[in-house]
Amino acid sequence: MLDIQHVDKSFGQEGPPVLDDFSLAVAEGEFVSLIGPSGCGKTTLLRIVAGLLTATSGTVAVAGVPSLGPSRDKAVVFQHFNLFPWRTALANAAYGLEIQGMSRAEREERAMQWLVKLGLERYAHHYPGEISGGMRQRVGIARALVIEPKLLLMDEPFGALDALTREHLQGELQRIAESTSLTILFVTHSIDEAVYLSDRVIVMGTHPGRIIREFQVDLRRPRYDYNFRAEPQYAAIRGEIWSLLERELAITPDEPLVDATAGGVDTRS
Amino acid sequence: MTPTPAAHPGRSPIRISPLHHPHHRPRRGFLYTGTGVWTVRIVTFVALIVVWQLYASGVSRALFAAPSAILESIIELTITEATLWGAIATSMGALFAGFGLAIVVGVFIGLLMGRFRPLELVLDPYVSFLYALPTIALIPLLVIWFGIDTQLRLALVFLAGVFPVIINTMAGVKNVDGELLDVGRVTCASERQMVTTIVLPAALPFIFAGIRVALSQALVGVIVAEMTAIITGLGGMIIRFANFFQTANLFVPILAIMAVSVSLTTLLKWLERRLMPWDHRHLEEEGA
Structure with a gap:
């Protein structure tokens, strides 16, 4: 691989x-x-x-x-999370799909699936500044996985x-x-x-x-x-x-x- | 002062002084309550007005105006003659258009200069020197070029506003956290996507700082031009009243300029909170 x-x-x-x-x-x-x-x-x-x-x-x-x-x-999960402070957890997680040009409804649905898998559905509309470090990195992981990378x-x-x-x-x-x-x-x-x-x-x-x-x-x-x-x-x-x-x-x-x-x-x- | 354990060896050494007690909250007096603050402010304001009124009653009306006379002027200029509103409209007329143009052009140029080093190298000296030049020095030149009509106001507001916006936007663009840009790069974002999704939102606090400076500069520019060249609007009002020693009337446009300035600053703050909700919430959290 x-x-x-x-x-x-x-x-x-x-x-x-x-x-x-x-x-x-x-x-x-x-x-x-x-x-x-x-x-x-x-x-x-x-x-x-x-x-x-x-x-x-x-x-x-x-x-x-x-x-x-x-x-x-390929997708990267960073040491310092590198979430965009101006995006909610959901919009952060959907970032890669947004860049690929996917429609808002579809990308938010897919990002939400990952947030649910990572136990973050209640925090989907929170900004990174409002959630804990562990939750932030979960969002970081969701953002990486939502584009379905091989690596x-x-x-x-x-x-x-x-x-x-x-x-x-x-x-x-x-x-x-x-x-x-x-x-x-x-x-x-x-x-x-x-x-x-x-x-x-x-x-x-x-x-x-x-x-x-x-x-x-x-x-x-x-x-x-x-x-x-x-x-x-x-x-x-x-x-x-x-x-x-x-x-x-x-x-x-x-x-x-x-x-x-x-x-x-x-x-x- | 609370006696410290060291000073009184006879007492239990583990006694914690109330100031250092974990559950201790500093006792705050009347001045720290909402009603306290406003009581003090209103009392001192009333005292000021009374002293002012007493002093002014002994001085010529042409040299000094009593608060009662100013109040009469306010009523006259806003209600009976109502000439103030027209002056405000004249002064503000070109402000929004020129200012909007300054923001759009300033953000655009600042963005290009922050992203493309060659452009920064070429434009930076011009921008820095024009930023350093007080725009009011250009008023006579602008009168020659644009006359004393709307075009002059537009040019003046634009020139006063555009350079602070350029400089702050550029600073914001160059200040974007490299780790956030990495996210865009590994996501294969195009240059346009990098700018719209990362650079601009990250630079927004800087852009607003530039707009705040630009606003005060533009107001100064408009008022000075009205006082020296155009003789209309709020600035023109000031000059006309001053020339006729109508001192009480003179205070009205001054107060109006204050009110306009405070309203525009408040509007800007509101806009800032609307456009940067993450920033606002973060601050609230820290304050709690």
């Missing part, structure tokens, strides 16, 4: 490489997480796949078609939420992922979240951003209805990822973050 081949990225002419020869293939319906320390380029990679940034070299293909920019088979890109979508809301939304995301054949690329800082949600966890290192190791997670699905944390495999993978990341963090404490030195282009990964 998603095929990333030898992607390099550096910001500016002389900038240090943020991503070096990054290749990754994601199968249809697969849930893949990217995890790594700040500055490992995971958000940069997501933005390249989304079409918001261009790779310095290398190719990205979605469903066999070269992906050269934003396209309607869902999620950039630390639950990073700005409190722990309880976060866990709740993780469960909901699993339900959605199961009910569709959606392929998901998920960027996160949380090992727990990555293992809980993913079929595969890609651990990235810094200077330059690259894949250090990947882990297949075979824990039984769905994972929200049993204590997956009690499974030996969970503890094993979690421990290994932690020791890899600890080593990465130990190498870099005094060096500036790659992303932060690249002209302030991308400091959020």
